[in-house]
Every structure is written in C-alpha cells, then in structure tokens.
Amino acid sequence: MSLLLEAERYAANQSSHIALNAFISPLPRQSGQWHKQAKDADLRAKQGNPKSKLDGRLIAFKDNICTRDFPTTCASRTLETFTSPFDATVVQQVEDAGAIVAGKTNLDEFGMGSHSVNSHFGHVRNRRHLSAGGSSGGSAVAVATEQCYASLGTDTGGSIRLPAAYTGTVGFKPSYGLLSRWGVVAYANSLDTVGILAKRTSVARDVFDVLNKHDPRDPTSLSPLSRSRVLSKLSAPHLSSRLKSLPLRIGVPLEYNISELSPSVRQAWYRSLERLSQQGHTVEPVSLPMTNHALSAYYILAPAEASSNLAKYDGVRYGTQFTNKLYAKTRGAGFGPEVKRRIMLGAFSLSAQAMDNYFVQAQRIRRLVQRDFDAAFRAAHPLAAEPPYSQTGVDVLICPTAPSPPPSINLTINGAGPLDAYINDVFTVPASLAGLPAVSVPVYGDDAAGNQGSAGVAGIQVIGQYGDDELVLKVSELLEGCGL
Structure with a gap:
C-alpha cells in the first residue's frame, strides 16, 4: 500500500x-x-x-x-x-x-x-x-x-x-x-x-x-557526555551479549503478586513467564520491598510538583481571563475537579506544617525504591559510581501493567472514586519514581471454556535498568503475540 x-x-x-x-x-x-x-x-x-x-x-x-x-x-x-x-x-x-x-x-x-x-x-x-x-x-x-x-x-x-x-x-x-x-x-x-x-x-x-537525541533547550535532557557513559557501560561485552545469546535472567517481583490481582491478569503473567522459560531464559524471584510504598510517595510528589507548575495559570500569564475576580475565577472555573484536587493535595504537602512529614519522607522513599531496583538488576545504574556488573542480579523484570482488566467506562464516570483510579497505577509508579525504561505489551488470555486467545488482552510490563531501553524493547518483542 x-x-x-x-x-x-x-x-x-x-x-x-x-x-x-x-x-x-x-x-x-x-x-x-x-x-x-x-x-x-x-x-x-x-x-x-x-x-x-x-x-x-x-x-x-x-x-x-x-x-x-x-x-x-x-x-x-x-x-x-x-x-x-x-x-x-x-x-x-x-x-x-x-x-x-x-x-x-x-x-x-x-x-x-x-x-x-x-x-x-x-x-x-x-x-x-x-x-x-x-x-x-x-x-x-x-x-x-x-x-x-x-x-x-x-x-x-x-x-x-x-x-x-x-x-x-x-x-x-x-x-x-x-x-x-x-x-x-x-x-x-x-x-x-x-x-x-x-x-x-x-x-x-x-x-x-x-x-532519542539530546536537546540543549531541555534542562532535564541527558547530556551527550552522560549518554556516552550510558552507552559505554551498557555496551560492554558481557552486557551486550544479553541481546544475542541465551539465557536472559528474568526477575519476577514478589511484591507485585498481590491478592487483588485478577485471575485473567495473573494467568497472562504466568503465560508470559512460561513463554520466556520455553525460549531458554531463566525465571527467578526478586524482592522489591520498598515498592509497597511507591504509590503513596508518588501521590505526594506528583501533586506537589503539579501545584507549583500550575501556579502560572492565573488568568494573567496563562489561562482563561475573566473580568471579575480574575484569579479566583480562573482557578475555580478554569480547572476541573481532579486538577483542583491535586493542586490542593500538593499545596498541603508543601506547606510548612506538612513538608517534613510528607514531601521529605516521600523523597526518601523514592530513593529507597531506586535502591531496590539497582540491587535487583545485573547491570548497575550506568550513572552511578558502583561496580558495573552483578552475577546474582536479573536482566529485566516482568510483571503486570495493571492489577485488573479495564473497568466499564460508566463505572469510572459514575461509580468509582479518586482512590480507585489512583490504585490502578500501583504497578506502573515504581518504574516512574526510579526513571527506568518500561514497556507494556499485550498478552492474550483464555475464556471461561479455556479457549486460548479469546478473552481479550492483559498488559504485561517489562522493566529494565536505567538506559537499558533496547533490551526492554527486545524482551517486549519476545512476548508479542503471546497467547494467540
């Protein structure tokens, strides 16, 4: 075509x-x-x-x-x-x-x-x-x-x-x-x-x-020097061979095996691990204990940053302009309920009375989540001054993307509260806090009669060490079509 x-x-x-x-x-x-x-x-x-x-x-x-x-x-x-x-x-x-x-x-x-x-x-x-x-x-x-x-x-x-x-x-x-x-x-x-x-x-x-290129206009863009350091560490002979030879070491985070995990998602997770095992890769349990606190930390840190970023929408610099009660109208009528909720959450966690108990503690949890991931991976974080390779670590982590299949759209509009929506991020937030590459790939499930590939799909997540984006994509390709 x-x-x-x-x-x-x-x-x-x-x-x-x-x-x-x-x-x-x-x-x-x-x-x-x-x-x-x-x-x-x-x-x-x-x-x-x-x-x-x-x-x-x-x-x-x-x-x-x-x-x-x-x-x-x-x-x-x-x-x-x-x-x-x-x-x-x-x-x-x-x-x-x-x-x-x-x-x-x-x-x-x-x-x-x-x-x-x-x-x-x-x-x-x-x-x-x-x-x-x-x-x-x-x-x-x-x-x-x-x-x-x-x-x-x-x-x-x-x-x-x-x-x-x-x-x-x-x-x-x-x-x-x-x-x-x-x-x-x-x-x-x-x-x-x-x-x-x-x-x-x-x-x-x-x-x-x-x-995937450096942008000097973006202060958070990884510099050319840091990029070359990432590439040099992750392209060392004993690391680049992971893309070409067997076996990869596949980590299964035990903390992600929660009781609320739906049977169809659990089945897709098992099927993904089975497929990788059949291809010659080894599957090993991994513990990431601080990820249990990642969701709570995220919903302190993200709203805090949002409340600061959205302060510019005041009807003068940005935002809808109203002739009367300019600032209050812009904030009250211009933003929807969820945005206003997160601004309030962020403003509270950044207040003098709550800063130490919320924002500072959440930053500490974020650092501990990063340490858990670094301890789990075979490759060290390429920007950290640590040994370059671990004999006991894993190459990637495999886990569900979401704990359940997609809910009814009517339920999300009329029935579910904000907390129900926040819980959906429980498996995705840890990689975000650590800045790691992650991909969700569809894996097909069974219907009630056991007919393979006929009950829709579940997202299975592949998480890798920082800078190991190519390996994450490679494993995603290995899982594509799983269950069909």
Whole structure:
C-alpha cells in the first residue's frame, strides 16, 4: 500500500471512529497539505531515499505537547483557545523525519487521571464500553483503532503503559531524560517522560530512534557526555551479549503478586513467564520491598510538583481571563475537579506544617525504591559510581501493567472514586519514581471454556535498568503475540 493510501485510510478511520472521542483536534480531511506530504514521501520511497522509517506515516500527539498548527489545550477549559507559537522538540523531530502530524489526542486534563474521563472535551471511549486508561487514553485508542500509525503521549506515573494495557497496544516509556520535554506542558518535572504508543514494538522502536537525541533547550535532557557513559557501560561485552545469546535472567517481583490481582491478569503473567522459560531464559524471584510504598510517595510528589507548575495559570500569564475576580475565577472555573484536587493535595504537602512529614519522607522513599531496583538488576545504574556488573542480579523484570482488566467506562464516570483510579497505577509508579525504561505489551488470555486467545488482552510490563531501553524493547518483542 502506498503511503498516500495509508494516510487516507487513517484519516477515514478518524471520521468513522469520531464517537470514540480519541481526538480533540483531528487531521483536517479537506486539507491538501498532508496529501502533498504523503505523495512526496511516496516519491522518496520509490527513489529509495526515504527520510526515515517514519517518512509519510501519520503520528498523533497528546494534546499537552505543543504544536503550531493545532491548538494545545491539555483538555482544559483554561487553555481551550490556546495555540502555541512553536512546536515541541519531539514534534519537530518527527516532522524532520518525514512524518505527518495526525492531530492532537484527548487526555485527562493536564495528564491527571487514569481513565481519560477528566477532559473538558468529553471522555475517551474505548471499544466495548470499557475504560481507555489514562491519561494518554486518546493516544492509545487512536492507535488501537488505526486512526494513526503511532502516537506520542506522556507518562508521569503510568500514563502511557496503563492505556496500552487497556487497549491492547504497545506502550513504551523510555528512561527519564532520553527524550526531550521541551514544549511539553509540565505536570511533574522530575517524573514526566514522553512515551510512545504503537501496534507493534518494532514501530515504537522506530519512533524512539528518531527522538532519542539530546536537546540543549531541555534542562532535564541527558547530556551527550552522560549518554556516552550510558552507552559505554551498557555496551560492554558481557552486557551486550544479553541481546544475542541465551539465557536472559528474568526477575519476577514478589511484591507485585498481590491478592487483588485478577485471575485473567495473573494467568497472562504466568503465560508470559512460561513463554520466556520455553525460549531458554531463566525465571527467578526478586524482592522489591520498598515498592509497597511507591504509590503513596508518588501521590505526594506528583501533586506537589503539579501545584507549583500550575501556579502560572492565573488568568494573567496563562489561562482563561475573566473580568471579575480574575484569579479566583480562573482557578475555580478554569480547572476541573481532579486538577483542583491535586493542586490542593500538593499545596498541603508543601506547606510548612506538612513538608517534613510528607514531601521529605516521600523523597526518601523514592530513593529507597531506586535502591531496590539497582540491587535487583545485573547491570548497575550506568550513572552511578558502583561496580558495573552483578552475577546474582536479573536482566529485566516482568510483571503486570495493571492489577485488573479495564473497568466499564460508566463505572469510572459514575461509580468509582479518586482512590480507585489512583490504585490502578500501583504497578506502573515504581518504574516512574526510579526513571527506568518500561514497556507494556499485550498478552492474550483464555475464556471461561479455556479457549486460548479469546478473552481479550492483559498488559504485561517489562522493566529494565536505567538506559537499558533496547533490551526492554527486545524482551517486549519476545512476548508479542503471546497467547494467540
């Protein structure tokens, strides 16, 4: 199929799936610009000179990533008329690679949510009336329903991986600092990571290869010197052989085997481990005791950073302007209930009375979570002054992405409270606190009669040491199609 025909098919799917509300600003069907871009990419492909593997492909962007040609709303009333004067670095990188911007996808307001129902533009609908996950639910549904070739979102505590698990797609959160955050509206600076959603791991890798570059405009972007240090440590002979020879050492975190784990997710987890074992890899139990406290720490640290970042939306610098009671109106009417809840949580934990008991303690827990991961992996953290290799550690960790299948969308809107939504992040938050690469890959389950591959999918998460993104993607490929 030519790239033009593929682009037209994606655009047609955007129109046919409009009820799913995956896009806030979809691709303009009547515009001749993207037709010309696709035709030019077809010509380059025929001449054997494509710009990249993304040349002529339609890539969608979560609507908290700034674009000049589409509004950037963050799914919030306070930004519903805002258009950025510049493109985010990741947008520019994708366009330089020949890709076509397929529109801006729906999300939980400012990325705060687990089901993509906290949007000023209406909630995202997954197929079969199930939750699409959040906050990058629109990006995941757009990929799952072939409204785009791939999409970019953001992952603060699981906002790429949870939607991937709920929609049967691949969701990849790279190591913190590898992809530029310049031009991405901040939620929590020390946690925010641009991530990739795609139908296949190979597509996610192609997008990652285009974006994995230092950006001097982003203060959190890993410097060229640090990147070379990561590559040199993780490309040592005894480490790079993990990608080529057997066996890998697969870690199973015991603390993730919680009693609330649904039978279908547990079955998919077992099936994943069985598949890797059959391929010759060894499976070993691993203990990560401090991950039991990771979720509590996250919901102190992330709201604290959010309350600081959202202070600029005061109706003067940013935000909807009201003629009377400017600040109060902008904050009260401009933000939705979940955003206001997290601002209040963050403001409290940063107050003088609560700082030591909440924020400081959460930072200590974060450090202990990082130490647990470092103790578990065979490869040492490449930016730490520690021995480069452990004979007793594991190469990757395998665990569920979410403790249960996607709930009914009606339940998430009408029945579940905020705490129920927060609990969905219990398996994704630890890797975010440690800044580690993680990918959610779909693994198929059985129905009640034991018919294999007929009961939908569960997301299985692969977590690696910092900078070990390529190994994480490799193991994700080993698991693709498991259960079919």
